[in-house]
Amino acid sequence: MAESSSESDTYLPRRGYRSRGRDAHCRNRRARAGADADISEKIDTLANTLQDTSRNLHNVDRMLGKYREHTDDQGEAMTELREDLEESIQQLRSQRLHRPSTGHSASVSTLHTSDLEAGSASDRHRYCPTSPLRDYAGPQTAGRRRSRSATVRFRDPGRPEDQVHSLHQSLRDLHNDQLRLGDDVDREIHRRNRLDVDTKRTLECLSDNLLSSQRAESVSSRVEKRLQEIERELRSERHATEKVPEQRGNMSQELHQALRKRDGAAGDSEETVKSRLLRSECEKNKIEKELERTRRHLDQSEGGRDTLLQQVEELRVQLLKTEKERMDMKQQISLLRSRQDHEEQGRDRGSVESEVEALRLQLGRGAFLSEVEELRRTVERKDRERAQLCVQVEALSVDLDRREQQQLKMLQQLKDIQARAEECQAERLRAEAERLDSDRRREELKNRAEQEAQLGADKSQQACKERDDLQAALQTVSQQAEALRKELAEVLGRLAQREEQARRQEVALGEAKALRLGLEQEAREVREASRSLRQEAERQGALEARLREECRALEAGAEELGRECERERAARVALMARLAEEEEARREAQGRRDAALEDAEAQGQQLRLERELHRSELASLRGELQDSRARQERGAQDREALQAQLRELKAESAADMDTVRAHRRQVEKMKTECDKLTEELSRTEEGHALLHRKCQLLKQELEEKVKLVAQGEDCVRSVESTFTELRAQVGRLEAERESVLCTIGAEIDAACQALSGDSAEKFKAISLSLGLQNDPHRWLAETKTKLQWLCEEVKEREARAKRLRRHVQQGRDEIKGLKKNKEAEHQVLLERITQQERLLEDIHGEKRDLLERTRRKDEEVRSLQDRILDLEMSTRLALDHLESVPEKLSLLENFKDLEESQRQREMVQQRYARYKEIVDDLQHQLEESKRRIHDYRDEKMDAASRSIRLAALSSSIRGQSSFLSSSLLTDSASPHKRLASPDFDSALLEEGSSPVNGTKPQPQCSDS
Known part of the structure; x- marks a missing residue:
């Protein structure tokens, strides 16, 4: 085959034919110079596209690095919150399981460890991007992951419409996700502001209740003073009072009625506590709904993360496509080179200038190979960068998963805080109801004692009148008065017990205060978490600015792609011209082949004529053989040379026929390639028009995004002013938390010592050992x-x-x-x-x-x-x-x-x-x-x-x-x-x- 023959094999036979194709070689050299210029221009455009791609990848790498640092900070904070929440959940669960009160049985099963798991909330509430260029209805679009070991392939620059579509789609998705994230952040900020206002209101209510309890304590002290005065009056009138058995029976009946009333009041208080528990359960359900909405917002942020991953995957696919297109272009260039070489070999087979031109082609090919080697090195560098980017994307996905778990943990912590607040509120209300009941009973006893004192005074006057008639019964009356005094002492003892109960209720109220302080601490922690979320919003704003810069860079890339499309169009025109030249050269080669065949036929006919002449001359010159032997010998040599020449011409004609067949096949291939190029050119023009429209839309979206960013910066300034206040409160609340934990431990120890009694040894067995306070x-x-x-x-x-x-x-x-x-x-x-x-x-x-x-x-x-x-x-x-x-x-x-x-x-x-x-x-x-x-x-x-x-x-x-x-x-x-x-x-x-x-x-x- 002529295609596999090397240039060194055809060097020696070409020396005798230098002057045959000089003119054709000059024309072919000019055509080759134009083709080399086109190829060098294409290589330059490929180098520019690779440089732009490397810049984009570096920008994406920096962006992912910053985002990974941010997610690492959030991950540490969320792990700490998760540990605290797990401890508080276990503590609350143990308290609820061992609580014997029936009023709290309704809320025992409201807290489970399964609430900390992510579940399928992110799968249910994921928001898809709103790009019209992609179908998001498929179930495998969100979870699709490509192999990490895929190599980078470059696209054919003649078909940039897919890259433009994917680029525009990614930009549109980014824009929509940024808008959605901004709305979610605004809603979260408003919700947290409302929660802060609600917590302030609850704190004000607690302070009012504490003030009212202090006022009630002052009322109880006045009642005690009044009772002491009544006791002194009764002691002074004890010897003069006389109470008949009917009055004692009435007093005992009244005492029984008071006890029954107290039991009824206790039942009413239990009913009120149950109703309050139901209301608190309803409020808890509302708070759970709010937390569910917050979880949906977090799922939306997860959707934004998925869109970023999709964009990274799309960039990877684009790199693969560009690599593939580069390989296709390289093959086309090699085919064109081989065709040009074969055509030049067919046209310039007998000339030295063809050999010089072949050497020049070899030099050009060496330069092209050096450029291809440079491209290969750049591609390998891009592969390494892509591998690094894949590693970074994996790390980012892991960080995002951890962040999602931490956010779910924060939601669970908010749930636990709300439940503890409800329990504290219920306990405080119950203590308040018991205190009011004791005050009411104390008032009733005071009124009853005053009535009894009034009755005693009236009856003492009657006794003074009847003293002369009833001196015989004075001893029994004195005994009855003594019994009544003892009964009054018992009533006073019961009052003392009630006061002790009131004191215990005050202790319980102090515990409620401690719980309130704990709730305030947890509220401050929640505010700290909101501060971290707002910092994240700031970082998202910075990320948005970076994305805006990348959008600008992508716009520049789009413009450059437009210019590249124009260059491709010019290259296509040049290829068409070159194809016309190749067609003309093929026609010239066919004309030369025909001329060579005609020359061979003419030479054969001439040889036949010469043979006939020689035969006639032999007949006429037989007599002159001796004179012309030397000349005959020379003629024999000439015949041998001519025969050798004929053999060579036959071989050359066979080779020319083979080359003609190969050229025909190449022409057919070039026709098909020209059809493909025309189709690609039409698609490129359509993609360019679509890209232009998308660039216009992208500019409008960027302007809207700039406006939104300005609004977000205003919101961030307002939020920063609140952050400074919250930071000042955090220090105080940390100290208060430590003191509250100490007081809780002391109260628990006091309660255990008070209840130890018979089981003092068991309490010693569970008491604190040395060194436990620091752990x-x-x-x-x-x-x-x-x-x-x-x-x-x-x-x-x-x-x-x-x-x-x-x-x-x-x-x-x-x-x-x-x-x-x-x-x-x-x-x-x-x-x-x-x-x-x-x-x-x-x-x-x-x-x-x-x-x-x-x-x-x-x-x-x-x-x-x-x-x-x-x-x-x-x-x-x-x-x-x-x-x-x-x-x-x-x-x-x-x-x-x-x-x-x-x-x-x-x-x-x-x-x-x-x-x-x-x-x-x-x-x-x-x-x-x-x-x-x-x-x-x-x-x-x-x-x-x-x-x-x-x-x-x-x-x-x-x-x-x-x-x-x-x-x-x-x-x-x-x-x-x-x-x-x-x-x-x-x-x-x-x-x-x-x-x-x-x-x-x-x-x-x-x-x-």
Whole structure:
């Protein structure tokens, strides 16, 4: 084949044919010079495009480096926030799981560790770019990743429309993503401002509540002073007061009513707490919705990250396409060179100038190869840069994933902060309700004490009036007053217990304050996070400025591409001209081949004619052989030379035929290539027009973007002014946080020591060891174990309280049965007492009649005694007179009268003895009825004391159970110890020792 023949093989046979193609060689040299100029121009354009591409890649590299530094800073901050949040979540979960209160059971399951996972939120809420040049509906567009080991290929500069489309698409996507990010940042700033305003309002409400609690404490101090004054007045009037059993019964009933009211108020407070918990749950749901919206905003930022990755992938694809186009161009250039070489070999086969031109072509080819080597080195450098860019893109994707996780962690932290704020608010409201309830009960007791004091004063006046009539019952009244004093002392003791409860509620309020400070600290942390987000917005603004610069560079590249399109068009015109020249050269080669064939035929015919002439001459010159031998020898040599020449001409004609066939094939290939070039030229012109339109749109978008950037800079200035204030608050809040943690530890230790009691050894086992205070993790574990121990203690006490409630309920049932029996007996006894009172009244009437009769009989006896004395005197006188006057008949009559009077006296004495026996029997019956009444009163007093003891026990158990349910950490004594204390038993005995009767005591009748 002629195509594979080297130039050194064809050098020697060409020496004899130098003068054959000089003119054709001059024409071909001018054509080759034009083609070399076109090729050098194309190579220059390729070098310029490679330089622009390297500049763009360097800009992208710098941009990605800055973005990676920014994401590293954010990653460190978010990891710290995640660690803090995980600790707080574990602590809150342990507290909620061990909390026995029913009011908090609704919110136990609202927090899970699965809330920290990213899930599919980013997949659900990803925003796609709005470029009209790409279909984003496919499921594999967002997650498509190319191989990292792909080599760089350069595009054909004759087809730049795909690059322009992708470039415009990436710029449009960047613009849309920047607009969306700006809107998201503005919305986030507004939302955080609203949250700051809400937190300020809640802090103001807390301060108002604290002031109101301080005012309520002053009211409680005034109530205590008033109660002390009332106690002094009661002590001064204690000896003058008299309270009947009905009043004591009324007071006990009022106390029972007060206890029932307190239980009802506790139930109402529980209902209010439940309603508040429901409201707090609704608010929590709202906050979760807001956090979901924030997560969607973060997903939008993730969509912006995906668009950046898509742009990087598109740049990589463009590099591959440019490399491929460069290789295609290199192949085309090599084909053109080979064709030119073969054509020159066919045209200038016999000339030395063709050899010189071939050497020049070799030199040009060497220069082209050196340029190609330089291009190869630049391509390798671009490959290395692309590999570095791929590594940077991978690092950027990892950093973005970490940033997404950290943002989700921040959202979870916001959720936990809101939940803790709601819990603190509920506890504060519950403590406030209990404090108001205690104040109300204190006011009721004060009013009741004032009423009792007023009643005591009124009845003391009545007692002063009836003191003369009731001196016999003074001792019993004094005992009753003493019992009432003891009952008042018990009421005061209960007031002291209520004050202790109020003090514990104040302690709980202090804990609420500490929690509020913790919430403020967390709010400040949230503000710090918002500050970091705003810094990120600033960095995004800087990134936007860099992108604007890159857009300008891309515009310059687009203009350069337009110029390159013009150059390609000129090159196409040159190629067409060259193709016409090649066609003309082919025609000339065919003409020369035809001329050579004609020359060969003419020479053959001439040889035949010469043969005939020689034959004729041989016939005529046979005689002259000897003379012409030398000439014949020369003729033989000439014939041999001519035959050799003929053989050479035949070989050359065969070679020319082969070259003609090869040229025909090359012409056909060149025609197809010309068709392809025309199609590419048309597509290039269309792409250039589209690129021009897109450049116009891009300029408009850049102007809008400049306006948005100016607005964003104004917003950033306003945000920076708030950042300076927040930085000043951060330092203070850090110190407050440390103090709050110390106070929390101290309060937990105090609560554990207060509840240790029987389990002091267990508490020593879980108490702090030396060196734990400096280790936050071990301190947190210690506090968790303490809280668990406290919850177990509270559960045990709750179980004891339940058992005591069951015992109290059984006692109440027994008391109810006893009350029913006692009421029946009481009715029977009352009927018997009424009968006895009627009998006593009859007896008293008979006694009065008997007394009247005895008085009359005594008068008669006295009169009879007088008469007897008179009779004795008269008898003495009569005896004296009988001695003097013998009137015996009259004396006998007087003696008869005297005997009759003595008989009457004896009869009166007998009747008196009978009446005295009757009176003695009646007095004995009266004493027996009094004894029965006294026994009945003793039994009734015992029943009343038992009922009062059980009522006090139930009230104390209710108060303890309500207090245990209201506060888990403020109870310092267990219920069974409190019930088993000697002071409590003595108070119950003092309550039971006071007589509670329903009848007035009857005054004892003295037998005078």
